[in-house]
Amino acid sequence: MGGDFGIWDGGEWEGHxxxxxxxxHGAHNVQKVPAKHLGDSGLDFICLYKRLVYQCYAVQEPIDVASRADKQKTKITTDIGKFCDPSGGAAAILKNEKIKRWILAVPLHDSKAVVEHAATKAAEVRAKKLPYVDDDFQIIIQDQETFDADTWNYRMLLRKRIRPVVPEPTDNDVAAISDGDQTLAVNLRTKMVKRVPDPSELEDVVDDLLRVFLHSENTKDALRFMAPDAYEDVVRLISERLRRLRLGSRRLVGDPLDAEIDSLKTAILSAVPNLDPGTADTIALGAVSDWLMRCPLRLD
Incomplete structure (x- = not known):
C-alpha cells in the first residue's frame, strides 16, 4: 500500500x-460523534468495547514532510485540549469509561517528531488524572499502513467510483429507434401483453422499455471512453448471460424481469465493484429490454 495515499478533503477522509x-471493529461497535452541533469534543469516533477514540485529520496536500508534521502536531495539541476539558463534551460522553488510546487517523504519517509530540501530550493527559482516562493512556498516530490492506484497497476502489453522466433519451430519440426498426416495438408488445393487458398502459410500457434501452446503450458508450476495462467486463457479462438464455430454456418463469435485472446488476457490480450502482442498474435494465426486443424469450 505504500506511496499512493491520495489527496483528501476532511469530510471525505472522515467518511473513509x-x-x-x-x-x-464491526459497525455496531463504532459510535460517530457529530461535530455539526456543539463541536466534536476532540473525537470523531468511539470504539467503547476496546476503549479507543479516534480523531481524523487530513492536511491539504501536496505539502512537505516538516509542514505536514507541524500541522499534525498542532491538531493533536488542539484536540487533546478539547478532550481533556472537564466541562466539555468528551467528559460527558465518556464519564463511565476508561479510554486507553486517543488515535489520530491521518492519510500519511511520516515523521517521528509527531510520535514524540504525541508521547509528550499523552504524559500530560495522564498527569491530569481524568476520571475517563486509563492509567495506560497513550496517543498514537495511524495511517493507511495501520489498517487491513484488503479493506483499505477495497475502500480505495470504491472511492474511484465510475459514474458516467448521460442525459435521458428524448421523445425524438425513442421515436427514431421505434420507426427505424418496427420489429423491436412489436416484439416488446408481444412479450409484455400478458404482463400488461391494458392497451394504453402497454404502449407506455413499450415506450419506457425503448427509452431504458437507449439510455443503457448511451451509458455503455460513455463507459467505454471513461473506463475501457470496465466496459469490456460489462459487455462480456451481458453477452455470456444472453448466450445462456439462448442455449438454455427459452421460457422465463416466476417474476422473470425483476429476477433477471437483479441478477445481471449483481453480476456487473461483482465484476466492476467501483461502478456506480445506479449505472449498473441502468445497464441491466437496458440489457433485459434489448433481450426482450431481440431474443425468442417468453415471459409465461
Whole structure:
C-alpha cells in the first residue's frame, strides 16, 4: 500500500475512516460523534468495547514532510485540549469509561517528531488524572499502513467510483429507434401483453422499455471512453448471460424481469465493484429490454 495515499478533503477522509473502523471493529461497535452541533469534543469516533477514540485529520496536500508534521502536531495539541476539558463534551460522553488510546487517523504519517509530540501530550493527559482516562493512556498516530490492506484497497476502489453522466433519451430519440426498426416495438408488445393487458398502459410500457434501452446503450458508450476495462467486463457479462438464455430454456418463469435485472446488476457490480450502482442498474435494465426486443424469450 505504500506511496499512493491520495489527496483528501476532511469530510471525505472522515467518511473513509468510518468505513475502515466499521470493517475492523464491526459497525455496531463504532459510535460517530457529530461535530455539526456543539463541536466534536476532540473525537470523531468511539470504539467503547476496546476503549479507543479516534480523531481524523487530513492536511491539504501536496505539502512537505516538516509542514505536514507541524500541522499534525498542532491538531493533536488542539484536540487533546478539547478532550481533556472537564466541562466539555468528551467528559460527558465518556464519564463511565476508561479510554486507553486517543488515535489520530491521518492519510500519511511520516515523521517521528509527531510520535514524540504525541508521547509528550499523552504524559500530560495522564498527569491530569481524568476520571475517563486509563492509567495506560497513550496517543498514537495511524495511517493507511495501520489498517487491513484488503479493506483499505477495497475502500480505495470504491472511492474511484465510475459514474458516467448521460442525459435521458428524448421523445425524438425513442421515436427514431421505434420507426427505424418496427420489429423491436412489436416484439416488446408481444412479450409484455400478458404482463400488461391494458392497451394504453402497454404502449407506455413499450415506450419506457425503448427509452431504458437507449439510455443503457448511451451509458455503455460513455463507459467505454471513461473506463475501457470496465466496459469490456460489462459487455462480456451481458453477452455470456444472453448466450445462456439462448442455449438454455427459452421460457422465463416466476417474476422473470425483476429476477433477471437483479441478477445481471449483481453480476456487473461483482465484476466492476467501483461502478456506480445506479449505472449498473441502468445497464441491466437496458440489457433485459434489448433481450426482450431481440431474443425468442417468453415471459409465461
Amino acid at each position: 475512516v468510518l468505513h475502515l473502523l466499521q470493517a475492523e
